[in-house]
Amino acid sequence: MSLWMILPVSLPVLTITGIWVVYAMALYNQHVCPVDNWLYNQSCEEALYLQSGPSFCCTLDNVPLISKCGTLPPESCFFSLICSTGSFMVMVIVLLRYAHVIEKHQNCVLNTASLSTGWICAAGLIMVGNFQVDNAKVLHYVGAGIAFPTSMLFVGLQSALTYRLAKTQGEYNMAHFRLCMTLLALVALVLSGVFFCQESFTLQHASAIFEWVFCVTVMLFYGTFAFEFAGISGDTMVMLSRGGGRLRSTGIEHKVDSMAGTHSQPHPIQPDNMSIL
Template structure:
C-alpha cells in the first residue's frame, strides 16, 4: 500500500473534526444556537452572547450554519485556517486523481472537467473561510456559490469516472457506493438551498442541518480516493511531469527506440515534451 492513501484520508479527518471544533467554540461563546434548538424569535431583548441561563433567545442571526459558526473570533481564526488548509488538500487530491485516471485509462474531457471542478471548489473554499459572512457578505456568497455547486459537480464526475475505469465486480460495487453518496449529497444540497430561501425559522434551521450533512458527505467522498491512491506510485507523478500525455509519450518513446534514436524522431519528442 502506498502512503499516498493518507492524503485523501486526512482530508475528511481534518475538515470534519475541525468544523465541529469550530461549532463547539461558537456554541461555548454563545455566538450560535445549538443544533437541537428549533425555537427562534423575531428579535430578542438581549443579544445571544450576553444572555445567561438555560433558556436562550435566538434569532435568525444565530442559526448554526457552518459559516455562521466561523464568523466571530476566536472561532473565525480556526475556521479560516481549516478552510485554507482544506483548500490546498482538495487541490492536491484533485491533481493526483487526474494523474491516476490518465495513468489507468487516458486523458479525456471528463477527467479535465473533474480537475477544473475540484480547483474551482478549492478557490471558493478559500473565499468562504477568509471572508466572513457578517463582514464581507458579497465575497462570502461568491465563494459559497463557487464551492457548493463545483463540489457537487466534482463528485458526480468522479462517480462517472469510477465506472469508466471499472474492470471487476468490486470496482462496479465501489462505483455504486459513490453514486449513492453523490445522490445523498445532491438531495442535501437542494434541500439546504430551498429551505435557506424560506422565511420560516424551522425551515432555515433545517437548512443548516442539511448543509452540515452535505459537507460531511462530500468530505467522506474525498476519503474514498484512498482506495485508488493505495496503489499509486512514482509513475503516477511522472504523468504530471509529462503534461498528462502518458499514452502519447509512451508511443513516442517506442518510436524513438525502434528508430535507433535517429534525428528524424527528435522533433516529435520535442513536441511531446
C-alpha cells in the same frame, strides 16, 4: 500499499473534526444556538452572548449554519485555518487523482473536467473561510456560490469516472458507493438552498442541518480516494509531469520503430548482369 492513501483519509478527519470544533466553540461562546433548537424569535431583549440561564432567546442570526459558526472570533480564526488547509489538501488530492487516472488508464474529458472543478472548488473554499459572512457578505456568498456547485459537480464527475474505469467487482462496488454519496449530497444541497430562501424559522434551521449533511458527505467522498491512492507510486509523479502524453508518445515510438524497420530492410540483391554493367 502507498502512504499517499493517508492524504485523502486525513482530509475528512481534519475538516469534519475542525468544523465541529468550530461549532462547539461558537456554542460555548453563545454565538449560535444548538442544532437541536428549533425555536426562534423575531427579536430578543438581549443578544445571545449576553443571555444566561437554561433557556435562550434565539433569532435567525443565531442559526447554526457552518458560516455563522465561524463568523466571530475566536472561532473565526480557527475556521479560516481549517478552510485554507482543507482547500490546499483538496488541490493536492484532485491533482493526484488526475495523474493516477492518466497513469492507470488514459486521459479523458471527465478527468480533465474533474481537475478543473476541483481546483475551482478549492478557490471558493478559501474565499468562504477568509471572508466571514458578517464582515464581507458579498465575497463570502461569491465564494459559497463557487464552492458548493463545483464540489457537487466534482463528486458527480468522479462517480461517472469511477464507473467508466471500473473493471473489477471491488471497483464497481466503490462506484456504487460513490453514486449513493453523490445522490445524498445532491439532495442535501438542493434542500439546503431551497430552505435557505424561505422565511420560515423551521425551514431556515432545516437548511442549516442539510448544509452540514452536504459538507460532511462531500468530505467523506474525498476520503474514498484512499481506495485508488493505495496504488500511487513514483511513476504517478512522472506521468503527471508528462501529462497525457503517454499515448501520443507510444504512438510516435511505434511509428518510428516501424519506419526504422522499413529502412533497415536489406536492398534486393542486384543480378549479376546488372553488376557487370
